[in-house]
Structure formats: C-alpha cells, structure tokens
Amino acid sequence: MSELEIIDCHNHILRTADHSCDLYSNLLRFSAAMGLPDRPGFFGTPDEAERVMDATGIAHMNILMFTWSGVYWRQGQNILPDEPATRAREAEELRRRIIRRIRENNAWALEQAAASPRLSCFVGVDPVLMDEETLLAEVENGVRAGALGVKHVPMNHGTEGDDPRMWPVFDYCASAGIPLLTQAAGFMPGRPARYAKALGEFPGLKIVFAHLGHDRRFGQGADAEVLELARAHDGVHTDVSLRLIEVTDGHVSAEAMAAHLRAIGTDRVLFGSNWVISEYLWLRARPGVTPASSHERLDREIEVLRRLPLTDEELAAIAAGNFRRLTGLGT
Template sequence: MDIVDVWAQQPTERFMAAPWLDTLLRWTGISRQTPTVEQNLAAMDEAGVSLALLAGWHGPTGSLISNDEVAAVVAAHPDRFRGVATVDLADPMGAVREIRRCVGQLGFAGVRVVPWLWNLPPNDRRYYPVYVACVELGVPFCTQIGHTGPLCPSEPGRPIPYLDEVLLDFPELTVIGGHVGYPWIHEVLSLATKYPNFYVDTSAYVLHRLPAELVDFLRGRGRDRVMFGTNWPMLSASRALARIDELGLDEQARQLFLGGNARRVFRLAAD
C-alpha cells in the first residue's frame, strides 16, 4: 500500500543543536547526533513509506534547515522526497519571493510554519502574505496544532480562535494541522467539520495513542481529511504504524489515510 509521510525533516547540525530539542530528546530517547539521509531512507524502507515530505525550518534566530538544503536532498532522491518550504515571518516580502522560488523553481509541494517557534499564532498579520502566496500558487499551508513538546508556549497552537479566523479570511487556502491538536481535539474536529479545506495529520503520534475522537472521525466522515505523518527523526514510521490494525480502518479509510489524501491535497503524482 502506498504510504506518504507528510511531516518529516532531514535535520542539519544546526537543527539538532537547538536547545528546545531537550524535551523531545528526553521523551524519544534519541541523541543529538545528526541522522543521515541514508538512515532516513532505511527507516522509510523498513515501514514501506514511498515518499516523505521534508520541510525546512526557519525561526527568529535564523535558519535551522534551509530550503536549499532540503532541495539538495530532494534532488539526490527525487523518487523518495519532496520539499516543503520554510519562510522568515520577519521578512514578509522576502517570504513571498521565497515561496514563489521554492514552488515555481524547486518544485516544493507546500509551505510550513511552526507557530510555537515564533510564538506567533497563525492569525498574526505577519502570516498573511504567506497565505496569499500559497493560494496564488495552489499549495497547502502546513502548521502545528496543539500543545508543544518543546518547553515553549502552547497557546499559538490552539485552533480556535486563531486558525478559525485564518480559514474565514482565506476560504481558498488549504491548511493542514500537524501533530493532531491535543488537548484541543474537539476544536480541531469542529474546524474540520466547518471548513472543507482544513485537514489534520497524525505526526508526532504513534497511532495507538491517537485520541479516540480523531480515530472515530478517521473511520467515518473524516476519512478524506486525515493524513499520516511521523515527525522523523523524533518518530520513525515503523514505530508509528506498529499497531495500525487497532484503529479498525476499512480498506478505503486505510488507503486514504496512509497515502491517498496526501497525494490528492499536495498534488503528488503517484509512481
């Protein structure tokens, strides 16, 4: 079965040195050693992952994983990876130009901004040029929802009112909320019910620990609105998927969750 991982990164030494990784490293038991592309590919192969979306990271302190570094990995393995662009929210026009370059020239499939990294919720005015560029270019905007693993404020990841206002202001914008959205899972599902252009991914969660409400949504009316993700290297696909049978998905829901929704929403050609 086709499996697409919609939330991953190929870390740099700058990324792995970030002090906010301390809690994630403690929870996951991994070291600060920078994983290689070969380790990433081996982990994908072990779980049968066909394609992973690799995102850049840029925060207030500067670049942690640049778009060009992502592009180099994608260029070396074009059949296994696609890029997701990062931007500098402090430079709105530069962000727009960078999205146009990444999508138009490098073939990136989306844009991702992590609100807790900036301590800015997604309805902040600095995001709005980014949303316009995403709509113009027809690519999804990916963001984190829910509490933070790092010891940073969780409030920017609260879905309502922040994402609610964005989805009202940009009805043509496709938004994908990563990391499930706990503890505000009912807010997440209310947005997914209200807005046909809002999706959820399960990155950072092993599947048997997903909130029961999200599993019910995935089994039924939300089967075309939830995508699989890992948050590699913090979580491997094989560990995340180990108990997928416990979700009780029928064949259609399983296919859409693991790859079909991602292929459609990110406009990823099937092999």
C-alpha cells in the first residue's frame, strides 16, 4: 500500500538536547561504561521529528508527554536534610517542584500540537505525587487545551493499574470518552491484568496498552493478558511500539505477528514506534554500531508494518484509522 497513511500514536518528542540527554543518561542510564556514547547523536526535538516524518512518510506523530517524575522524586530523597521537620518541609517543596515540571512539560507539548497540524499529544500524570484535585485539574486543563488523551507510566510511579489513586483519572476518562495510554510490561510495573478492575468498574473506559503488553515471550504472559482483556472489554486497545522490530530481528514471523493482531482485533491495534526512545534502545542492543540516521529502527518497523500479511483494510486501520476513530483526530 504505497499510499498508506501512517499515524505514530506513541512517540516521545523531547524539548531540547539537554532534555534528551537527561532521558538518555538519567532515565535510561546509558553511558560510555556500557559501550555507548556519553551523549546521543540525535535528540528527538520537534524540528527533528518534522524531518523524520518527511523522511519516513509518517503523516502525524502523537506526543506522549512523559515526565520521569518518579525518578526525580527518588533521586531527591538522597539530598533531603536529616532533621525531620526540615526534611518534611523540603520534601513537600520537592514534590511541588516536580509537579510544576509535569505541568510545564504538558503545556509545552500542547503548544507544539497547537502549532503544527502534524502533531497531537496526550498529557502525562503522576498519581503518586499529585493529589486527586491536581490530577483532575491537569487532565481537564489539558483536554480543554487540545489534548487527545492521557499518558500513564506505572514503571515511573512504581504503581499498578489497580492503584486507587488512578480511579479519579479512570472515571474522568470514561465519562469524557478520552483514551488513556499506559506503559505495559511483563517484567516491571505495568501488568495489563492489573487494569481489569478499572475496566470492569468503568465500562466506558478506553485503555491503550502499549507494546502489545510487552512480554519477553511473544504472545505469552503480559501479551496474553492484553488479548484476554480485549476479549472481555470493548474499550481495550493496544499499540505495536517496540514489537515490530521482533519481526525484523527474526524472533517472530510476520505470519505469527499478523495472527496475534487479528486475535486481539485489528480494529483495536494502533501503530506506534516509541520514537525517540526506541532508537536509543536500539543503540544498547547494538553497542558499537553507529546508526545511519535518527530513524533507522523506525524505517524497519514501517517496512514490517507494510508487509504484514493483512488485508489493505486491516493495515489502513492499524496504520492510522484506529487512532483517528479512538481520539477523534480530524473530526
């Protein structure tokens, strides 16, 4: 399908080179000691994202605004004073500063989306550092400013999908018809099965489980949990970020990938890349290899998408149609 419209539902465009380096060395903990460059050779900024879209033929990128607030909070505990009253006071100040960073990052992403018809965004939240009032205000303000959904990162917060602190967000999203995209994994916080309670309590809740569930065994564990949830709840969706490369690497056949997507429902699957983090992860997987571009892995994922043994209608839905329907983009 040479005219296939592609919308990348899952990417991490970063504010500046410094922001990218913080992700690279602080969140991912990449360094020369791992055989990697001390700094990435590309930074995932909006200008670069525009060039990547031009080079790959991607029509639209959706920014998942992720502030690694849990990392900042845990690191900050190491420099708090010993005296209890002073420690409590400065811990509260640290919490407020991190929340301010979440808000500023969300505001920045919304500005980028407002400035370019090729960009949209989901706003990020932190149910540990934000109280209920703050959580709901951030989501409501984001939606009013044009956000298409909410981003949840259990790995960052150290929570799971059944954490009661997320209930106000689930309630709002279900009532407003706003999708929530969550990091999913079978080997860290983010087990899809832990969202079953929320999906049962909020029938209108629309959740996109990233990475097909992200189990180390394709189709098993967390992957199977996404499939089970999709069969039980109409609002369950997933994206293929971090997973199509398994076909390129020879770990999964194109036929097995297509069969798994059909089992979930090709009307429930969205194309996503996890750019620019995915390109950094590929550096780790291939130490010493200098990438040809900032979208080398993304090129391969798009190639896999195009040659999956699916019908033209199924490919069109996964590539862009399902995201448009789920978020209302372009309506």
